[in-house]
Amino acid sequence: MKGWFNNLFQGRQGMDELSKSMFWWGLACLVMSLLLAALLNGVLSAPFSWIGLLLIILCFVRAFSRQLGQREMENRAYLAFWERRRRQFEMRKERFRQRKDFRFFKCPGCGTILRVPRGKGKIHINCRCGYVLYRRT
Ligand SMILES: [Zn+2]
Known part of the structure; x- marks a missing residue:
């Protein structure tokens, strides 16, 4: 069988x-x-x-x-x-x-998720692909 x-x-x-x-x-x-x-x-x-x-x-x-x-x-x-x-x-x-300590942004250039510490005011965030974001943290 x-x-x-x-x-x-x-x-x-x-x-x-x-x-x-x-x-x-x-x-x-x-x-x-x-x-x-x-x-x-x-x-x-x-x-x-x-x-x-x-x-x-x-x-x-x-x-x-x-x-x-x-x-x-x-x-x-x-x-x-x-x-x-x-x-x-x-x-x-x-x-x-990690939401209390970090903010997450998606890079419009390559789609990578970027992690930055919270409470730093408005900062420039450099992505590996060369794209620069200007965001409030
Ligand atoms: Zn990127």
Whole structure:
């Protein structure tokens, strides 16, 4: 039985992180659709069930795909997306923690976040890219 299962995925992508989350989101959509059907007279129930089915079908299409390079790229893009979101969130948390002592400005030139101490009045802030901001701290 175990051997049969392993053969099934021979040379195929199998369930990677993207497929797994598609599966769980798909299932969540189906549950949502059932809840909407039961509680809200089916308002928006159909779109949720279609999205749910689509996600689950796509998850299996990816899992059984033989184009490993392509699937690997999709998975990597997906993981990179969440890693970016996680880092943004961490940075926001850090800025919030330091908000009493520092002010943060976004450089209009390159988008870098610049940190300056609070309470220095109006000062020039030099960014690494050469851009100079004139801001009140
Ligand atoms: Zn800059």
